[in-house]
Amino acid sequence: MDRRRFIAGTAAVxxxxxxxxARGAATFRLGLTPVxxxxxxxxxxxxxxxxxxxxxEPVDLIQRRxxxxxxxxxxxxxxxxxxxxxxxxxxxxxxxxxxxxxVWRGRPLYQSYLIVREDDAAAGLGDLxxxxxxxxxxxxxxxxxxxxxxxxxxxxxxxxxxxxxxxxYGHRNVVRAVAGGLTRSGSVDGYVWETLAVVEPSLTxxxxxxxxxxxxxFPPFAARADRAADAELRRFGKVLLGLDATPAGxxxxxxxxxxxxxxxxxxxxxxxxxxxxxAAAR
Amino acid sequence: xxxxxxxxxxxxxxxxxxASAALMVLLGLVASQQVLSTLGRLQDARLQEYARLHVxxxxxxxxxxxxxxxxxxxYDTLDRARxxxxxxxxxxxxxxxxxGRVLAATDPLRAPVDSSIAxxxxxxxxxxxxxxxxxxxxxxxxxxxxxxGRDVGQVVTELDVSDLIDQRRNAALALLAGNALATxxxxxxxxxxxxxxxxxVELLAHHMGEAGGAPHPIPDDAIPRSxxxxxxxxxxxxxxxxxxxxxxxxxxxxxxxxxxxSLGRLSSSLAHEINNPLGxxxxxxxxxxxxxxxxxxxxxxxxxxxxxxRHLRDVSRAILEENRVDRSGxxxxxxxxxxxxxxxxxxxxxxxxxxxxxxxxCDEALASLPSxxxxxxxxxxxxxxxxxxxxxxxxxxxxxxxxGVLDLAVADDGPGLxxxxxxxxxxxxPVAPGGGVGLRLVRDLVAGLGGTIAYxxxxxxxxxxxxxxxxxxxxx
Numbered sequence: 029m030d031r032r033r034f035i036a037g038t039a040a041v042x043x044x045x046x047x048x049x050a051r052g053a054a055t056f057r058l059g060l061t062p063v064x065x066x067x068x069x070x071x072x073x074x075x076x077x078x079x080x081x082x083x084x085e086p087v088d089l090i091q092r093r094x095x096x097x098x099x100x101x102x103x104x105x106x107x108x109x110x111x112x113x114x115x116x117x118x119x120x121x122x123x124x125x126x127x128x129x130x131v132w133r134g135r136p137l138y139q140s141y142l143i144v145r146e147d148d149a150a151a152g153l154g155d156l157x158x159x160x161x162x163x164x165x166x167x168x169x170x171x172x173x174x175x176x177x178x179x180x181x182x183x184x185x186x187x188x189x190x191x192x193x194x195x196x197y198g199h200r201n202v203v204r205a206v207a208g209g210l211t212r213s214g215s216v217d218g219y220v221w222e223t224l225a226v227v228e229p230s231l232t233x234x235x236x237x238x239x240x241x242x243x244x245x246f247p248p249f250a251a252r253a254d255r256a257a258d259a260e261l262r263r264f265g266k267v268l269l270g271l272d273a274t275p276a277g278x279x280x281x282x283x284x285x286x287x288x289x290x291x292x293x294x295x296x297x298x299x300x301x302x303x304x305x306x307a308a309a310r
Numbered sequence: 311x312x313x314x315x316x317x318x319x320x321x322x323x324x325x326x327x328x329a330s331a332a333l334m335v336l337l338g339l340v341a342s343q344q345v346l347s348t349l350g351r352l353q354d355a356r357l358q359e360y361a362r363l364h365v366x367x368x369x370x371x372x373x374x375x376x377x378x379x380x381x382x383x384x385y386d387t388l389d390r391a392r393x394x395x396x397x398x399x400x401x402x403x404x405x406x407x408x409x410g411r412v413l414a415a416t417d418p419l420r421a422p423v424d425s426s427i428a429x430x431x432x433x434x435x436x437x438x439x440x441x442x443x444x445x446x447x448x449x450x451x452x453x454x455x456x457x458x459g460r461d462v463g464q465v466v467t468e469l470d471v472s473d474l475i476d477q478r479r480n481a482a483l484a485l486l487a488g489n490a491l492a493t494x495x496x497x498x499x500x501x502x503x504x505x506x507x508x509x510x511v512e513l514l515a516h517h518m519g520e521a522g523g524a525p526h527p528i529p530d531d532a533i534p535r536s537x538x539x540x541x542x543x544x545x546x547x548x549x550x551x552x553x554x555x556x557x558x559x560x561x562x563x564x565x566x567x568x569x570x571x572s573l574g575r576l577s578s579s580l581a582h583e584i585n586n587p588l589g590x591x592x593x594x595x596x597x598x599x600x601x602x603x604x605x606x607x608x609x610x611x612x613x614x615x616x617x618x619x620r621h622l623r624d625v626s627r628a629i630l631e632e633n634r635v636d637r638s639g640x641x642x643x644x645x646x647x648x649x650x651x652x653x654x655x656x657x658x659x660x661x662x663x664x665x666x667x668x669x670x671x672c673d674e675a676l677a678s679l680p681s682x683x684x685x686x687x688x689x690x691x692x693x694x695x696x697x698x699x700x701x702x703x704x705x706x707x708x709x710x711x712x713x714g715v716l717d718l719a720v721a722d723d724g725p726g727l728x729x730x731x732x733x734x735x736x737x738x739x740p741v742a743p744g745g746g747v748g749l750r751l752v753r754d755l756v757a758g759l760g761g762t763i764a765y766x767x768x769x770x771x772x773x774x775x776x777x778x779x780x781x782x783x784x785x786x
Contacts, residue, residue: 160423162382192424196382209418210385 056260057088059098059110061165071283078276082267093197095167102252109251109264114297115169117250118304121294125256127249128268129292132219136246136290139218140170142239143206150213150238153178161190162205162214165197169300174241175215177303200224200231207234219246223285244303245296249289323505330504331497338489342482349481353474354441357449361437361469364400365453367391368465372405376455376463379407381423385414392416401448402468404430408461430466440469447472510540514547524558525551568751572689573632579656583625587618594618628652632685642676642684644669647709650685654692663699666706675711678780683755684718690748691720691774698724698772715761716780721773727765735774736763752776 058079060072072089079087090107092098099116101107103123117124129136144150153175163186164171172195179189186193194211196202199220206214218240225232249268251261271277272288281288317325368391375383384405392400404415406427415421421430434450435441442449448468455463510533517528527548533541573580594611601607628649647669658665688707695705699722708719727735734749756763761778 192381194381194423196386201382201386204389205382205385208385208389210381210414210423211418 055086055088056083056109056264057090057107058264059090059092059101059107059112061092061095061098061110061112071280074276074280074283078271078274078280079264079267081276082271082274083263095165099167102250105252105255108255108261109249111247111249113165113167113169113247114245114300115173115304116167117248118297118301119167123253124250125253126292126294127251127261127265128289129248129296130246130284131287131290132246132285134287135243136292136296137243138170138246139243140174140241141216141218141221141237142175142213143203143216143221143235143237144213145206145209146234146236148212148236152239154182155238156213157189158191159212160210161186161193162202162211163193163195164199164202164214164216165195168199168215168217169244169247169303170217170241171199171202171215173300173303173307174244177307178239178241180307180309203231203235207231213238219285226285242299244299245292248292248296322511323501323508326504326508327497327501330500331493334493334496335489338485338493342485342489345485346478346482349478350441350443353478354443357442357469357471357474358437358440360399361440361451361467364467365437365451365465368403368405368467369453369455372465373455373457373462376405376407376413377457377460379413381413385418388414388416399470400467401470404466405455405463406466407463410464413463427464427466431464434466442471442474442478445475447475510534510537510544514544517547517551525554527551565751565754568686568690568748570633571748572686572693573629573653575693576653576657579660580625580629580653582660583656584622587621591615591618624652632689640681642679642681643673644671644676646676646681646685647688647707650688650692650707654689654696657693657696658705661696661699662702663696664704666704666708668706668708671709671711671716675716675780676709679716679759679778683759684716684778687752687755687776688718688720690752691718691776694748695720695722695724695772695774698722698726700724711780714780716778718776718778719773721771723770724772726767726772727774732765736765 056079072091076087076089079089090098090101090110092101095113095116098107098110098112099120102110102112103120109127117126132138142153144156150156161175163175166172176186179186182189194205196205196214199217202214202216203221203224205211214235221232221235221237251264255261268289269291272281317328320328368388371387371391372384375387388403388405392403400416402416402420404421404427405413407413410427410431412421412423412425412427414423421427430450431452434452437451437453440449440451447470449471450466450468452464452466454461455465513528513532518525525547528544533544535541591614594614597611598608601611631649632653647667651665651667655665692705692707699705703723704721706719706721708717708721710717710719731749735753738753753763756776756778759778761776764775764777766773766775
């Protein structure tokens with residue numbers, strides 16, 4: 029297992045994104061974001077071929093830089109479905125329907141990690157006041173909302189608490205920013221960090237987790253609610269849930285360190301909803 | 311200074327070889343300087359081109375991000391550029407916004423976000439001035455970040471130029487080694503060539519004779535045929551050597567003749583000296599004939615004859631002695647001065663001059679000197695004094711023997727020595743034609759005995775004092 033199998037930079041974004049604009053009649057388009065899944069060509073290709081094979085029709089994987097862009101793409105119909113984060117899913121709860129939730133280490137749950145450099149003495153969020161912090165995406169649960177709501181509980185806001193906070197639009201980028209010393213701390217997806225700890229230990233080895241959130245709903249696959257009854261989407265839903273049954277699907281899930289895709293329940297995201305409420309209440 | 315003075319005493323072949331080596335070193339230094347400065351210019355041009363491409367690439371890539379102050383994208387771009395760059399030349403890059411606050415750096419620990427870039431711009435130079443010549447292994451380059459003509463920030467990059475410095479040092483060492491080898495080779499070659507070329511000159515120097523020695527001609531078969539100039543020089547030398555030998559031979563003959571010249575100058579006086587008693591002697595013989603029967607008259611006349619003949623015998627003996635002495639090897643004695651007086655006094659009488667004769671020295675002191683040269687010295691000086699003194703004037707000879715020397719003083723009341731006469735007596739300057747050689751002979755004889763000559767002129771009196779060193783410390 030190496031980092032090529034999992035994640036890389038953002039160089040392939042343009043190449044993979046462009047075919048999506050010319051939509052063929054029978055092409056199913058699935059939106060992805062590097063916020064969550066970096067665009068390693070091998071992972072993308074495995075996923076694409078697994079979905080295409082299972083769907084019996086070509087599947088295009090459409091990548092956008094931010095959750096906002098990908099969510100907008102679902103809502104405006106330029107993609108048929110997307111793998112998004114629980115936070116934007118809840119933000120657009122009324123317009124979106126749940127297709128499935130990945131199962132990681134036996135549960136459809138993950139945590140948000142607060143990380144610092146390996147040699148940093150900070151023991152918690154409170155020690156990071158007045159420094160530079162890296163978020164992954166303003167619409168990411170683990171990469172923003174968790175820390176923002178933790179600060180709200182302390183009566184703070186990111187822009188006041190930190191001297192400066194930056195968005196890296198990628199969980200791996202958050203790890204890079206902290207490991208390289210660009211920022212003192214970062215909010216990162218625990219699933220991504222743990223996976224990186226396996227495939228790229230030299231990177232995570234330079235960071236240290238100072239706080240873990242409670243277990244929260246894993247980023248789900250979603251589609252527009254008003255199109256949920258479409259035959260194509262229903263077929264895609266079945267493919268998702270049966271992905272671990274096909275060799276190609278199994279191989280793709282292995283690359284992602286996921287067990288399978290399970291049917292989801294909106295209550296999985298109650299924790300996120302609570303944090304949304306806390307952040308909004310401030 | 312001492313070294314320089316000593317350098318002057320080294321053989322000319324070595325001096326020329328060393329001089330050519332020194333010139334080679336000088337040439338080597340100048341040439342090496344040229345090579346190194348050219349290398350430096352090429353390196354700097356390469357470095358500037360590299361820095362320009364790097365900075366231009368960064369400007370294009372980072373301009374929009376710097377414009378939006380997107381810290382992450384600036385960092386991400388720098389970080390990827392760093393990991394992708396093939397060479398190790400770029401050590402560090404930092405980017406700031408237009409107010410000089412750091413947006414990101416390849417090593418954020420060195421340049422944290424929002425710190426001032428001024429820490430890095432202090433010794434940074436624009437791309438066009440980048441050089442590896444100042445010896446620092448790291449140089450800093452700064453360039454503005456512009457987007458559509460608008461200044462949005464600044465880039466400072468540290469370049470590792472240690473390889474260029476190594477290259478320059480290696481080139482310098484190679485040049486040093488090469489030049490040293492070339493200099494050594496050429497110095498040795500120069501030594502052999504110069505030694506070969508200077509062979510005729512050495513031959514010449516060798517035949518010149520050591521200090522004071524007479525030059526002797528170079529054998530004909532030793533004169534090189536190949537070099538006409540040198541051959542002519544050596545033949546000229548041979549001619550000169552022959553001329554010098556001939557001249558010294560002539561001088562020697564002249565000196566020998568001078569003795570006869572002295573006698574010649576005395577001849578008329580001496581003729582009178584012989585002639586004067588002859589009248590008396592002839593009268594005596596007439597008296598004997600006329601008064602043969604008167605024994606007391608005969609006895610008186612015989613006594614007169616005896617005295618006259620004895621005087622004649624003394625005079626002729628002195629003349630013979632003067633003619634013979636130089637070959638006898640005799641030591642000087644008081645008798646020599648008596649002889650001299652016998653020879654010289656008639657001359658003063660002829661000229662009605664008073665002669666003061668004071669031999670204040672004993673035989674033991676005189677015997678340490680040879681007779682012939684001292685007699686010749688005294689006679690020449692006396693003759694010179696007598697001819698200088700006016701008729702009825704005064705001539706004197708004084709011999710004194712203080713510790714270790716014999717002083718021989720000849721004085722007269724003449725007008726003193728002329729400049730040319732003094733030059734003949736006191737200096738080694740060539741004798742001007744026309745003058746006699748008597749005084750020069752005195753000088754040569756005194757020099758031969760290791761003595762000195764003093765000339766004094768006071769109160770109308772000319773005194774020439776010859777001091778001759780004696781062996782034995784006794785004084786009179």
